[in-house]
Amino acid sequence: MYRYLARQFPDPARIFLVHPIQLSRWLEVAWAAAPQVPVLGKSPATAQLGSTTVIADFDVPEELLKTLEPGILLNDPGNWQQTADRHTAPLLWDHLVYAYLIESTGVYEIIAKILARIVRGETLGKLRPETLQWARVMEELLFRSPPLFSIGGVESKLRDDDRINRRNAYWRMFGFDLPHAVPGLPPGAAPWKADVGNGANTAFGDRFRELLTQVWTGYENKINQVGANATDAQYVGLLAEALDDMLGNRRQGGLLSREELTYSAGMSLCDLTVASDTPVVQDLQATATSPAERLAKLGERVGVVPAPRARELFELSDPMSALLWGIELGLFNPNAAPESLYLPDTIGGPPTTLNIEVNRIIDLWQSATGTRIKIPTAGTGAAARQPAQPLRAPVPTPLPAPVPTPAPTAGPAKPAFAPAGVNGHRV
Amino acid sequence: MPTKQPAPTGQKPEPNGIDPALVDRLVRALESIAAQGQQAPTAVTSGIDNHDHHGPRPDPVRSRAARDYDVLRGLLGRADAPLPLRMHRKNEGYDTFVVIDDPIPPAARTAIVESPGDGKSGQLTEHIAIPDNGKGELELDEISADMPISRVELVDCHDALVAFGPSLPVFKS
Numbered sequence: 001m002y003r004y005l006a007r008q009f010p011d012p013a014r015i016f017l018v019h020p021i022q023l024s025r026w027l028e029v030a031w032a033a034a035p036q037v038p039v040l041g042k043s044p045a046t047a048q049l050g051s052t053t054v055i056a057d058f059d060v061p062e063e064l065l066k067t068l069e070p071g072i073l074l075n076d077p078g079n080w081q082q083t084a085d086r087h088t089a090p091l092l093w094d095h096l097v098y099a100y101l102i103e104s105t106g107v108y109e110i111i112a113k114i115l116a117r118i119v120r121g122e123t124l125g126k127l128r129p130e131t132l133q134w135a136r137v138m139e140e141l142l143f144r145s146p147p148l149f150s151i152g153g154v155e156s157k158l159r160d161d162d163r164i165n166r167r168n169a170y171w172r173m174f175g176f177d178l179p180h181a182v183p184g185l186p187p188g189a190a191p192w193k194a195d196v197g198n199g200a201n202t203a204f205g206d207r208f209r210e211l212l213t214q215v216w217t218g219y220e221n222k223i224n225q226v227g228a229n230a231t232d233a234q235y236v237g238l239l240a241e242a243l244d245d246m247l248g249n250r251r252q253g254g255l256l257s258r259e260e261l262t263y264s265a266g267m268s269l270c271d272l273t274v275a276s277d278t279p280v281v282q283d284l285q286a287t288a289t290s291p292a293e294r295l296a297k298l299g300e301r302v303g304v305v306p307a308p309r310a311r312e313l314f315e316l317s318d319p320m321s322a323l324l325w326g327i328e329l330g331l332f333n334p335n336a337a338p339e340s341l342y343l344p345d346t347i348g349g350p351p352t353t354l355n356i357e358v359n360r361i362i363d364l365w366q367s368a369t370g371t372r373i374k375i376p377t378a379g380t381g382a383a384a385r386q387p388a389q390p391l392r393a394p395v396p397t398p399l400p401a402p403v404p405t406p407a408p409t410a411g412p413a414k415p416a417f418a419p420a421g422v423n424g425h426r427v
Numbered sequence: 428m429p430t431k432q433p434a435p436t437g438q439k440p441e442p443n444g445i446d447p448a449l450v451d452r453l454v455r456a457l458e459s460i461a462a463q464g465q466q467a468p469t470a471v472t473s474g475i476d477n478h479d480h481h482g483p484r485p486d487p488v489r490s491r492a493a494r495d496y497d498v499l500r501g502l503l504g505r506a507d508a509p510l511p512l513r514m515h516r517k518n519e520g521y522d523t524f525v526v527i528d529d530p531i532p533p534a535a536r537t538a539i540v541e542s543p544g545d546g547k548s549g550q551l552t553e554h555i556a557i558p559d560n561g562k563g564e565l566e567l568d569e570i571s572a573d574m575p576i577s578r579v580e581l582v583d584c585h586d587a588l589v590a591f592g593p594s595l596p597v598f599k600s
Contacts, residue, residue, distance in 0.1 A: 004503075007506060035594075036594060036595075037594065038498060038502075039577035040498060040578075045594050089529065090502060090513075090593040090594075091503075091504060091511060093503075226452060321503060326496055326499055336488070339489060340492035343486075345486060345489050346485045346486065348483070349483070352489075352496075353496065353497055353500070354492070354493045355493075357496075
């Protein structure tokens, strides 16, 4: 969410110059504006959240909302005006998978370490006022209890650790653990799995991988009109529907909506920190050409290694968010258009944005997880072809060799993005 | 003096081993390709749409899903996606309008307004030329004030989506 607001500023990094209470209030008005989302697919508006009334059920009444407007001024971010534009065009927050992928890079733990250094001492050298404002915003919005009665109030005495709360949501929705341990927890402890029971989508990873494999089969055969063609659009639709049902089961009645908004908004602040050469990146001499490289340099300053495949995780986060919302909206179910995942609008026509993004997800997913998806289906025996590309996506610099460490979590589930033995750990 | 060449000898030609089913599929595929090449220009669907459509007609179901995905990217605030715009409804006498509050992208030429309609009308879609008076007011013809609006799309002269609006409830004065 905050990335949309940041893009309204002449320089997105100026969002960190806005007072944290204004940013917190903006999240409140953005939640309240969600029913304006246009109808997509055949579902009623906001049905993908598990309830068509979830927004109204939890929003602040409009008259009360007006008592303290966000009042954000794009040309004067340090100021406030009651009558200022709310900057809430029809928007939907990012899917929870966005928060999972961003947090999997290790950016949250690296920022935590940087903030700890900033607020406790002077070991990072001289920092500019803009960097200290960034630190204030991040500490207030990510590392302390949210304002009372706010939509982001998903932390309490019942669930007092945000790191564990987020892992609980990831576990329930995707059956995934983060690839790094929670600082301070003994190895093997996984309190986020307590009280979950059967309410965890542990089959999500397998179903999703199968969907990508089937989509690739369709993509590979999209102009094949004479040879054997293993494409089965209805099966693609069934897989999409299974994922839709699986995720929908976790959202019944609007469950996890507030958590999803809060976690994806929080992670978007981490994402924005390394999306460009922001003041903190400059002050810590971490300027680079991609978020993953900036993150690696920031990690070096505080002795934390990010995920080895951080580059793919950053690049996956946006298209995965859109694709999973599309699946939850039923756009690719058997009675809709499953073949739109791999076929263009016209036979032989240019690929749609959807085709391009899905193909990109396949490349990045197989590179990030180490599981090959692009397996050639045409040809058998001696005629079988070798994969046309290597498993891993190219990177500008060789990755550091992973240092073996004990498994960070207990239970049968593994992080989706192994190997990440050093991710989030001090070296 | 020409010499008589011996008659060619050797094995008899093999009987045709091509699978008839494969031949049938090949012929149908070639016919399909030829038909695509000869297909007449697609009929212009809107009176205000004055550009030419050539080539095969897009699959409506796939097009709709791809368009939905584009809107979804815009809803997520992606930098390279169609722009989300704020809009509201207005009534003047018997006339009902959708008013675009944000600046309209210069490339936008046509607005497509969709409504689920009511029990009698069924789903309604109106194509409205973007007025060039800078007001951004779209006068509705069939969609009445007591019908909700599910979606508003702004497309350019090539029917590419450049912006979209919110869903708007039934108008209450």
